[in-house]
Amino acid sequence: MIHLTSSHIFQLLDGALDPSEKKRLGNHLETCGECRQELALQRALARSLRQQALASPSPQFTTTVMRHLLFYERQSALLHFMMKHGIMLALIVGLSILGYALLTTPGWEMTKDKIQTLQPEKRITQFYVTANRELVQQVHNAGGKIIDLASEENAWLFVVTAAIIVMLALFDRLVVRQFMGIRT
Amino acid sequence: MPNSDFEIIQRILAGETRAYAELVDRHKDRAMTLAMRILKNREDAEEALQDAFVRAFKALDRFEMKASFATWFYRIVFNVCSSALGKRGRAYGIPLDEDNLEAALNTPPAGNPEIEFDSSAFQRLVHEEIERTAPAYGAILTLFFIQELGYEEIVEVTGLPLGTVKNRLFRARMMLREAVLKRMRESISESGSVKQEIAQ
Numbered sequence: 001m002i003h004l005t006s007s008h009i010f011q012l013l014d015g016a017l018d019p020s021e022k023k024r025l026g027n028h029l030e031t032c033g034e035c036r037q038e039l040a041l042q043r044a045l046a047r048s049l050r051q052q053a054l055a056s057p058s059p060q061f062t063t064t065v066m067r068h069l070l071f072y073e074r075q076s077a078l079l080h081f082m083m084k085h086g087i088m089l090a091l092i093v094g095l096s097i098l099g100y101a102l103l104t105t106p107g108w109e110m111t112k113d114k115i116q117t118l119q120p121e122k123r124i125t126q127f128y129v130t131a132n133r134e135l136v137q138q139v140h141n142a143g144g145k146i147i148d149l150a151s152e153e154n155a156w157l158f159v160v161t162a163a164i165i166v167m168l169a170l171f172d173r174l175v176v177r178q179f180m181g182i183r184t
Numbered sequence: 185m186p187n188s189d190f191e192i193i194q195r196i197l198a199g200e201t202r203a204y205a206e207l208v209d210r211h212k213d214r215a216m217t218l219a220m221r222i223l224k225n226r227e228d229a230e231e232a233l234q235d236a237f238v239r240a241f242k243a244l245d246r247f248e249m250k251a252s253f254a255t256w257f258y259r260i261v262f263n264v265c266s267s268a269l270g271k272r273g274r275a276y277g278i279p280l281d282e283d284n285l286e287a288a289l290n291t292p293p294a295g296n297p298e299i300e301f302d303s304s305a306f307q308r309l310v311h312e313e314i315e316r317t318a319p320a321y322g323a324i325l326t327l328f329f330i331q332e333l334g335y336e337e338i339v340e341v342t343g344l345p346l347g348t349v350k351n352r353l354f355r356a357r358m359m360l361r362e363a364v365l366k367r368m369r370e371s372i373s374e375s376g377s378v379k380q381e382i383a384q
Contacts, residue, residue, distance in 0.1 A: 057233060
């Protein structure tokens, strides 16, 4: 007599057989004690596996996990702030340092009074021209040479470049991160 | 009526972090059972489970609400435990010694020793044998019988191909069968020899 294969028995137990196949195997089981015994064993094993007691972690487990999470949240709040304002902060700090360095140069000091008499919209271009001249002078003093580019046109170029940097920073924050799925 | 996993997740994502404790309480036992089957050590399993819960929390905003949280979370547990096993120098894979499987495949379905399948002794025996099963098989058996996942869900959790999952589950069942039968035969022959000694 050809017995049922283990695969047949598992399919029967898992309810994975179509009705005609199930009936065919059922007919065999009616006449075969050995296959009935095997089916009973596999059924008992499956039942026993399902009834196995679950392993529980220690009683303070949930509290420990929540403590970890609160620590993570505090950490991530700082990270979150940096992600949100980091680029802007870096720009502000960078430009401040640059501004401070230029404002404290001797050339600037000499012409500061003169610049303050200018119209407000002219001040920034004059500031650039003065800084540029000072740079040329410093390089010259150090034995190098640089072409003097100081002009009002270049000053506007400086202003436009700074504006583009700020716009890129805003674009990064508002658009790119949305697409990247980074929550800000 | 208890809140569904989705409702709890929505509360967490809305900023109610403490609601995560409900999810932890709901899933910790089944997940711990899976971790124990893979790592075979209570302390390691608990540590891995803690790590898995923290990782799941961090990734909660990427969880798709159409999927089952349990299946998604078991995948994290499975990955964390597999990595932990790797760190301990024990790769998550198939053991070389598959004597039990060979024996099971060669044993005809007849000749099971007489034993009460419903007895607590049988239950204990199965428990002991499943504890001894290799991680690769123990995990599949747990996902199928304890977590009651289907083949497709086990594929999702383990990342294994469907054919491998089916094959591994078949082998795991056969190896467990053979190991249990062997123990049953041993206990019957032991009790037989005790009876003989008493008769003499």
